[in-house]
Amino acid sequence: MSKNKKLGLNTICTHVGEVKDEQFKGAVSPMYLSSSYEFLDVDVKRYPRYFNTPNQEFLAKKIAALEHTESALIFGSGMAAISTMFLAFLKQGDHLVVQNTLYGGTVNFIKEEFPKYGIEFTFTNGYKVEDFEAAIQKNTKLIHIETPSNPLLTITDIRAIAKLGKSKGVLTSIDNTFASPVNQNPMDLGIDMVMHSATKYFGGHSDILAGAVASSEEHIERIWNVGKNLGGNLSDMTVWMLERSMKTLGLRVKAQTKNAKKLAKWLEQHPKISKVYYPGLKSHPEYHLAKSQMKGFGAMLSFELTNDLDSQQFQKQLKLIKSSMSLAGVESTMLSPYLTSHALLTQQERDAIGLSNQLIRFSVGIENIKDLKCDINQAIAALQ
Numbered sequence: 326m327s328k329n330k331k332l333g334l335n336t337i338c339t340h341v342g343e344v345k346d347e348q349f350k351g352a353v354s355p356m357y358l359s360s361s362y363e364f365l366d367v368d369v370k371r372y373p374r375y376f377n378t379p380n381q382e383f384l385a386k387k388i389a390a391l392e393h394t395e396s397a398l399i400f401g402s403g404m405a406a407i408s409t410m411f412l413a414f415l416k417q418g419d420h421l422v423v424q425n426t427l428y429g430g431t432v433n434f435i436k437e438e439f440p441k442y443g444i445e446f447t448f449t450n451g452y453k454v455e456d457f458e459a460a461i462q463k464n465t466k467l468i469h470i471e472t473p474s475n476p477l478l479t480i481t482d483i484r485a486i487a488k489l490g491k492s493k494g495v496l497t498s499i500d501n502t503f504a505s506p507v508n509q510n511p512m513d514l515g516i517d518m519v520m521h522s523a524t525k526y527f528g529g530h531s532d533i534l535a536g537a538v539a540s541s542e543e544h545i546e547r548i549w550n551v552g553k554n555l556g557g558n559l560s561d562m563t564v565w566m567l568e569r570s571m572k573t574l575g576l577r578v579k580a581q582t583k584n585a586k587k588l589a590k591w592l593e594q595h596p597k598i599s600k601v602y603y604p605g606l607k608s609h610p611e612y613h614l615a616k617s618q619m620k621g622f623g624a625m626l627s628f629e630l631t632n633d634l635d636s637q638q639f640q641k642q643l644k645l646i647k648s649s650m651s652l653a654g655v656e657s658t659m660l661s662p663y664l665t666s667h668a669l670l671t672q673q674e675r676d677a678i679g680l681s682n683q684l685i686r687f688s689v690g691i692e693n694i695k696d697l698k699c700d701i702n703q704a705i706a707a708l709q
């Protein structure tokens with residue numbers, strides 16, 4: 326466990342992993358852009374692709390402190406983080422068990438790349454621990470989960486998955502992007518590795534593409550060994566921007582989470598909304614499980630408009646809430662999963678997982694709640 330675990334969330338966000346400005350005593354970390362460092366008489370041979378420039382090395386400490394792990398690595402994207410993590414623990418003949426509802430880029434990586442390396446995989450039939458157990462084979466080396474999931478916000482039992490992995494001698498990993506470490510710390514629940522698309526809440530302003538993995542020193546060393554060969558590091562200029570963004574991670578995500586909870590309750594009562602998916606609602610099938618493993622329920626929710634409203638027209642009528650592909654910025658955004666993340670599935674496949682064309686995914690921002698409600702109401706009114 327990191328020695329920083331005792332510091333409060335906002336103190337970690339603000340201070341852990343600062344690079345001290347010894348020369349000028351400036352208040353913020355200097356940006357080290359060197360791609361070339363001294364090699365004689367030094368403890369560390371530094372090079373950006375080795376993930377060990379001062380800005381990379383220090384920001385990794387902040388991420389490790391936030392996820393209560395010994396160590397962490399920062400990558401050029403969430404996909405660089407996840408692909409490097411998978412390739413560090415899976416080789417020819419190994420088998421991965423992975424949740425069926427998963428970020429689309431991760432699905433593509435597995436389906437398009439694994440066959441080239443002779444790595445086997447099984448997508449589960451559901452998100453319950455029994456579904457994962459049923460998919461385990463003799464050669465399974467890793468179980469990978471995503472909770473809350475996209476876009477229906479299903480909750481997988483993190484403790485049960487960690488226990489299952491340990492009982493079978495299989496490592497476990499989680500994509501913790503949706504919850505962020507503000508709302509969920511899977512390492513405390515027994516998961517071996519935590520990855521993030523830092524493009525989302527870590528960045529938080531929709532202007533940075535980055536990724537991260539947090540775990541024990543031993544696992545991070547193994548991921549580093551593959552990472553230096555794959556070359557997926559983040560540029561130091563962006564590392565510096567990410568550090569600046571992360572100072573407000575706690576403040577932002579808490580404000581967004583609070584807004585999301587209030588909006589979920591409001592939408593649930595709304596006559597033109599037929600269904601709301603949010604783990605913080607008592608009507609959510611895994612509400613109690615979510616409560617037992619999350620510190621907050623997150624700022625992502627989905628809802629279905631009643632059948633008389635056209636979901637595309639609704640989004641076109643919004644004035645404040647942007648219709649946008651990505652998520653987790655301070656600004657609220659919405660999208661239609663059937664036109665974006667799940668566009669490549671057939672209507673039948675979408676029906677099978679309960680993904681309606683009326684479904685809208687809502688990434689809740691920090692705006693004043695009355696303005697968000699007003700925007701939704703005026704868009705609905707414009708369609709009637």
Ligand SMILES: *Cc1c(COP(=O)(O)O)cnc(C)c1O
Binds near residue numbers: 403404428502524
């Ligand atoms: C965006 C996202 C990713 C991929 O991250 P990039 O930074 O776009 O490479 C992975 N997992 C989840 C849950 C995401 O939302």
